[in-house]
Amino acid sequence: MEGEIHTLGTRIWGSGPFHALPVVSQKDLVKTTSGAPWTWSLTLALTLAVTGSWINLVEAVEVEKIDLQELYGWKTLDYAWPSKESRDVALARGDYIPINNIIVGIKVWEDRLFISLPRWQPGVPSTLNWVSYNFSEGFAGPPLSPSLNPFPSWEMQEIGNCSAIQFVQSMEIDPLGRMWVLDAGRRNFFTNTPDTHCPPRLVLLDVKQDNRVLHTFVFPDNVVSHTLGFLNDLVVDVSGGGDGSDWYAYISDSGVLPDSGGGIVVYHLGTDRAWRVYDKASMNVETGAASEAVIGGKMTVLRSNVDGIGLASLADGTDRVFYAPLGSFNLYSLPTSLLRNPPADPSEVTRAVVNLGRRTSQGDGMAVDSTGAIYFGLLNQDGFARWPREARITEGNPSNAEVLAVDPVRLQWVNSFSFDNINKYQIVLSDRVQMLQGYNPNEVNFRVFRHKINARSYMYPD
Template identity: 40%
Template sequence: MLKLVTIFVVLVAATLAVHDKFRVEFQWKYINVTWPSEDARLAALQNEEYIPENNAIAGIKLWKHRMYLTVPRWKNGVPVTLGVTSATPQNNVTAPNLEPYPNWEMQKVGNCKAFQFVQSMEIDPKGRMWVLDTGRTATMTLEAKARCTPRLVILDLENDGKVLRSYEFPENVAPKESAYLNDIVLDHREGGIAYITDNGKEDPGIIIYFLQNNTSWKFRHESTNAEPEFTGFMVANTRVTESVHVDGIALSPASASDRLVYYTPLSSLHFYSVPTSVLINRTETAGDYVRELGRRTSQTDGIAMSATGVLYYGLIADDAIAAWDTKQSDALMQTVISRDHRLTQWPDTFAFDEEGYLWCVTNSLQNFINNKVNISVPNYRIIKSQNGGLKSYQYFENGTAPELPYIAAGASQITFAFASCLTILLVSIIQ
């Protein structure tokens, strides 16, 4: 049963930090990549390994003036699912080609050591990228195929993207045939924890991954399910009717004493929260601690939390971006900070950089879903706004980072299983 709180919706500026107007930093008519050669590009076009209109940007994160972007394999013809480019337009080019990250080898479809389907990732304050790979391709088509086991891969951005960890989720946590790893936030306490939304149609929920002992479990609750009455909506005169379970996820900032996981299905107007303590402890009655926080004016995709407790999110059907200062009220107080019916169609993912800017991908996904992408006009944009120097939830309010867990290079499930057995053996010897 959900614990209800009083709902407040305020559509005027309140106590939020002053934001500059969002401006377009990059925009593409279609996504292209840096090919090994012109012959390789032509061959990919001929073989339909590259279909320009099937490539759409979804995720964004920034690290040391580089911009990492995801291109989910929603449809066939996506050669690079995780790419990188400069975070500053070079030579006034605002539609740069994406370089495969960390390399071409990691983009091979059907190779389970490579990325199959990346929609989201997070970068911790030490430059380690936590990448979600659903393992399935062409998920928006009738040709969807479960190629590899859903997994979490941790890359070292400070060491050319070297793989530090590759964890395959067990079938009872993320079913290979239906899991959809959507978004991720990081908690650096307790040896390192990731909270991951899985909005697979068969078994939606929030996955909790423990770095220290390399295990995971899934929190399932009615609040993670799509709400049928909010499935259909309009964006720029195009109707969307997809039913999408738990999607956006955020974590209260590092300075908070009792941290909460915030989340919402895309097919919903409600925000929910659950204490991290019950998720960390695998509490059987964790659902009893879920709170409904209030009702938005529109459906929302990605959400993001600042170090000061400001939650940012899109209002998809309103072509707008909103914010809520969670420190001012534990019930939703909505403030629209930007609205543009041309530039802000489908705000998807947010990111913070090191210069105090808030970034957002807007990708007109309503056209992509309905096979209406016109590659002769701009479709995908990255906009940004000065947000008063705020950092992400991973930092303390004073801008410093907490102590982060160590991740050994080359660590694997086998390594950790062996380490666990060795620990048990040593304890028994000592006793």
């Protein structure tokens, strides 16, 4: 059969195994071979589609308008195990499968970099971790490759224990030192046998003092589907001030509900309640050219609903949420006042959506700094861009955003952003997600960079 589809997402029904994708360099010509016929029903996440046609990869040009310091670089990921014997046992049992461990989320708090690893597949012993973050101002390398320390403990990583953390895609750390952790609950949904017996939750952890669990909220099934939900990313609205009890989280759910598809989930800490706001046109994957891109030399079909999310800065009154599906060029926004008090009529949500315009590429990670600048990845350009607040207000076109860096090797799939709020750096993760199930363990696959922006996170005054 000419061409084959490699699907990394929720498998509802079908036949045939997953196949590893070939590893190629930037100058390779990529062509697929035949594969077993598959029948799929797709609901979310990533579909890597290799079409069977030749992709001629021209010599790419590197662009770096900033001093991009590479802090960490891992070929494969390993852990600070309690003992060598525990690692050997995990390998023998399949509890640790190195090739299935990838980084998708990062956050900095003081002297620690927190790292999330999705349990899309088996063999991920710890889904939330940390490494030491302590670099001089003029750090010039070489990049570090430290072992990962489970956070808050090994015990809290226990697979199948619904009181422990099951699957972290992303997290945020507020100015009070509380980590807001998205625990998707279900695991192994890129396999034939997904495990859905643990519900999706929001877990608050104390990273400032003793790493203890401060609060846990279980999302109702009518807000986040316990079988089809995919809690992807979040921002925290701190405009309520005070002790943080009146703060909100706005969460992108790339999964589906039968009547809406993807949506934005709102959680209010003060009342311990959550609800869902959706708009089918702007929060679901588009068809056509927007749903595919060549990333690091691979033709990649992007079938994921609302994904990247950002919040207007505190200086702007946190008045708007920005968002985009993975499979979309467009960047959208909604007023936070509507998200906090959603109308009964969904058409009112649709009328409130603002299409801010078309980006030059689809993107995954998104972030806003304290000046109101929006940062987003450029998947088909192997880089990332900055759209300043002034340009957004005066020009209103994200296609004119400044491309900060392009690197066809080091910036394949920019997935996550964070901020060093003490030293005013932005932190950037690239992770080659398009190579999932085909990582080359002899190459550096996961990189964390920083660059000086003289600004902090959207949650802080400029």
